[in-house]
Amino acid sequence: MKFSRSDLADFTYFLAIARHRSFRRAGLELEVSASALSHSLKGLEARLGIRLLNRTNRSVTLTAAGEALLHEIQDPFEAITRAADGLSRFRDAPAGRIRLNVVGDAAPLLLGPVLPTFVDRYPEVELDISATNRMMDVIEHGFDAGIRYGGTVPEDMVAQRLSADIRWTVAASPSYLSTFGVPLHPSDLLRHRCLKVRLGDDRIYRWEFERDGEELAIDVPGTITTDDTRTALPLVAGGAGLMYGPEPAIRPLVEAGAASFVLEDWAVTGPGYHIYYSSRRHVPVGLRLLIDLVREMRPLGL
Incomplete structure (x- = not known):
């Protein structure tokens, strides 16, 4: 035939x-x-x-x-x-299209500082980025790669670290702390207004703490639930309650005087961001260049 x-x-x-x-x-x-x-x-x-x-x-x-x-x-x-x-190596500049599925916080914290330089260096590489905390099979949905926290990367994928480990902290606005007091122990959160966190698999996250070998997971109270740190940040600044999130995302609020960290001696550190892709599929040149640039610029350390 x-x-x-x-x-x-x-x-x-x-x-x-x-x-x-x-x-x-x-x-x-x-x-x-x-x-x-x-x-x-x-x-x-x-x-x-x-x-x-x-x-x-x-x-x-x-x-x-x-x-x-x-x-x-x-x-x-x-x-x-x-x-x-x-x-592509015979071209003046690499080209092609890359589709990335990125956990929400990684888009502004990890890719945000890098992409302007990437666009300048490789103007013919097209990036299509979906930022979501929803857990999904990136290969099944047509993505070239995904970026998640290290502990949530599927085991059958090739993974490369893109950042140092992430410290998870609690913060609130000065006005909230003035009105409701400063929690001194994680158990104090049970008497506070907290912004609850919905995970990518729809579970409500129990805030995790650790100090001197003692580990706690608190099912915090609250009337507001969000699945995205970027949504919680203005709520914290406005005095809606305490939030739990990655320190690099909250720090700009703290540096601006709009929030303060609390329970810092109980903060936990978790795996940093990793990029992952199927070992059975070809890794596009543009994706390899993006990985190299993130590791070169190290916006969150490495």
Whole structure:
């Protein structure tokens, strides 16, 4: 059976659909409509004379033939991608598109100080950044890499550290502390107004503390819950209550006199930010350059 250029394009579409198990998410990655992908796959199946995908309203799965095709063509197509990407060294400047899924605080703290320099150095590299605390499979959703705290990186991923460990602190505005008093022990928080924290898996976080070998996790009271530090910061400055968060994010408020740290001798230190990506997929040149620049500039230490 002879193959045409359109067959090769359809194989590329098939690989994206197989990765995502979704026409919509594959279309987002390829910047092609889901209906166009569906039409192309139907044409490919007709020419091959065999069904590659099982489609329902809720799911897309591979048939046995689809699994066999994926196994046979995945590595050759990745080799073509690597070869094409490798040609970047012959260009005046690297190019390409990188999609990143970034935990919320890492966007302003880690990438914010670095990206202006990155854009100046590599103006032809396009960055698409999704900043969210929601836990997700970055590969399934079409991202080249993710950035999370070290302790939450999936075990089957290649990870590289991008920052020093992060200190987690409690802070409140001077007006709040003047009205409600300064907590001296984590248990005092039970009598305070606190801004509760929703984690990326929808659990409400229990504030963690440690001193002299004693570890505490406090289920703090509060009428406001937020899943983003950037949302909590103006609330703290306005006197809404105590907040718990990464020290680098809170420090500008403290330096401006809009907040004060409390319970500092109980502060815990957790794993810093790590970038991670699949060991089975080619790492784009632009992504490697971004990693190198973060490690060069060290906005949060290393």
